[in-house]
Amino acid sequence: MKAYLLLEDGCIFEGEAFGGVNQQIGEVVFNTSMTGYQEIFTDYSYQGQILVMTYPMIGNYGLNYDDVESQKPVIKGLVVREACTTPSNWKSEMGLDYYMKQNNIMGIEGVDTRMLVKHLRDHGTKRGIITTSLENKKDLLNNLLESNVVEKSYTPEVSTKNPYIIPGNGPKIALMDFGVKLNIIRVLQSYGCQITVLPYNTSVEDILKIRADGLFLSNGPGNPEGLISVAQNIQKLVNELPIFGICMGHQLLGMSAGAKTFKLPFGHRGANHPVKDLINNRVYITSQNHGYAIDEDTLNKNLYNVTHRNLNDGTVEGIKHKYLPVFSVQYHPEASPGPMDSKYLFDQFLNNVKGDKQAV
């Protein structure tokens, strides 16, 4: 069956449908990772997005029930050059088409993804609709232009509704869940942490009541400006606990210090983004998935230093409080997918949590 990706600027990309037949609107974004598609499909930060993979064959090592970042895939649709029908890997439990059908997500294959990505790079990420029929093209375009898929805050949908505890014998971590990736929890567990996962809008009083040793601010989907009240809460917590934020958590920490965020033209999504640590001048290859960034000019420089910078476009990739054990990064040191080069940041957080003054 023919399938189409119609962009809000009227451009049409044609291919063959696979997976579930399910017309959906989403923000069309691209990821340049060569592997890790299953982790990407299940990362809550992709909520509301139609995903284009630049790697030309997707599905070649199959999918399984383990390598997930949440319980189910969250993408609205998938656009690939070629969807592999003969996966081969010792871990593979199903093929891509089956997985997409089971989860009622539509894919399009046979698309000139190179042309599509060049278009998005030149003209910015676009809203799009993935469909099997263009008969009512005018209506589809109108629906697209009216949809709020981009500016929406998805965190209320994906954050845990009730607090829960993941047992451990080590330090007590309060984790604010904005759409947390499971690998962040797995990494904290590997340090023995006892983790209390909290709804995104937990009050300052309730967070302090836990008497945690450290506060973790998770990744999450959507526009960070939708969570301004959370940033205000974080501002009150900065003096109380060691803090580590990742991605959305980083943006909210910046906002707690007065920073504004802005939308990047086409985002950073991939597993090999170069980031320079401005403290030791080392360059790390990082895993990234974000559409917004902190506006450096608006960050309160009396309180925070910029510690990391993206070498592709110079945007802020990390900040650190000048006097307190509080820091954050825009990229994903927990990887999944991507390199684990930046896992040392978890060591730093855990050292802060244990009160190692050297670490501050």
Ligand SMILES: NC(=O)CC[C@H](N)C(=O)O
């Ligand atoms: N991975 C994330 O936490 C993404 C943060 C935010 N939703 C952005 O797109 O910039």
